[in-house]
Amino acid sequence: MATGRTHRPATRSRGIPEATVARLPLYLRALTALSERSVPTVSSEELAAAAGVNSAKLRKDFSYLGSYGTRGVGYDVEYLVYQISRELGLTQDWPVVIVGIGNLGAALAGYGGFASRGFRVAALIDADPAMTGKPVAGIPVQHSDELEKIIEEDGVSIGVIATPAGVAQQVCDRLVAAGVTSILNFAPTVLSVPDGVDVRKVDLSIELQILAFHEQRKAGEESNAEADAGAEAEAPAVAPPAPRGSTGATRKGPDGDVPAVMPA
Ligand SMILES: NC(=O)c1ccc[n+]([C@@H]2O[C@H](COP(=O)([O-])OP(=O)(O)OC[C@H]3O[C@@H](n4cnc5c(N)ncnc54)[C@H](O)[C@@H]3O)[C@@H](O)[C@H]2O)c1
Numbered sequence: 639m640a641t642g643r644t645h646r647p648a649t650r651s652r653g654i655p656e657a658t659v660a661r662l663p664l665y666l667r668a669l670t671a672l673s674e675r676s677v678p679t680v681s682s683e684e685l686a687a688a689a690g691v692n693s694a695k696l697r698k699d700f701s702y703l704g705s706y707g708t709r710g711v712g713y714d715v716e717y718l719v720y721q722i723s724r725e726l727g728l729t730q731d732w733p734v735v736i737v738g739i740g741n742l743g744a745a746l747a748g749y750g751g752f753a754s755r756g757f758r759v760a761a762l763i764d765a766d767p768a769m770t771g772k773p774v775a776g777i778p779v780q781h782s783d784e785l786e787k788i789i790e791e792d793g794v795s796i797g798v799i800a801t802p803a804g805v806a807q808q809v810c811d812r813l814v815a816a817g818v819t820s821i822l823n824f825a826p827t828v829l830s831v832p833d834g835v836d837v838r839k840v841d842l843s844i845e846l847q848i849l850a851f852h853e854q855r856k857a858g859e860e861s862n863a864e865a866d867a868g869a870e871a872e873a874p875a876v877a878p879p880a881p882r883g884s885t886g887a888t889r890k891g892p893d894g895d896v897p898a899v900m901p902a
Pocket residue numbers: 737738739740741742743763764765766782800801802803805809823824825826840841842843
């Protein structure tokens with residue numbers, strides 16, 4: 639779901655391509671589900687299907703981890719969970735601060751999926767003095783005046799921005815100046831950060847717009863198919879032979895023959 643931008647090259651220093659890194663959490667989620675069902679081994683095809691990835695791509699991805707599986711047996715689920723977790727840096731505790739505890743920040747604070755993946759919500763920070771001290775998901779909100787102190791004391795390197803867009807850059811600058819080097823930005827704005835700081839952006843409205851685009855395409859294809867069916871119903875029972883040399887690469891459109899492959 640995430641659309642992201644990082645300031646790292648396409649291949650990471652240890653030689654694992656970013657595209658592989660982006661798929662590791664998908665494998666981990668599928669493997670964790672298998673582990674919870676005490677499944678000891680899994681084939682590349684089964685795991686690929688569970689993760690929604692092509693199996694050849696999965697084998698290539700795992701080769702970067704030095705994991706090749708055993709022919710006829712597959713991959714050891716527990717070991718792969720460990721290997722991927724280690725590769726993603728999830729075997730250590732990551733304290734995270736969430737800045738902006740409105741609707742979204744409060745929902746994120748209550749999200750159980752952080753803790754189970756090694757991310758500990760170290761602090762909830764908001765600029766509204768009326769929020770200070772109020773518990774959200776069991777954690778008292780702290781005022782944004784405390785931001786630098788909290789980051790330093792807790793050794794926080796990951797910050798989540800859930801403030802209005804207009805203040806997001808300013809919040810980002812403070813986080814970075816205080817030592818945060820990874821930012822997950824929910825505010826609908828592009829953040830500028832210095833080299834060495836990674837920014838991932840999550841924007842559900844962009845994801846919805848992409849889905850809307852596909853819906854529109856599907857609706858277009860359906861109406862074309864209906865037009866095809868209508869034209870066929872009107873056509874004579876025995877179609878005349880195609881002219882010599884014709885590829886037949888045309889289909890009936892509402893305005894007559896149209897090329898089978900339309901320009902995008
Ligand atoms: N990425 C997504 O998919 C997605 C989805 C929903 C909302 N959003 C965005 O997330 C942000 C928050 O949305 P919301 O509905 O929770 O808004 P909200 O108004 O409910 O909450 C914003 C909070 O930020 C606090 N805040 C304002 N300035 C601050 C500052 N300088 N420092 C710290 N805290 C500050 C406010 O006091 C408030 O509690 C918005 O930018 C919104 O557009 C993104």
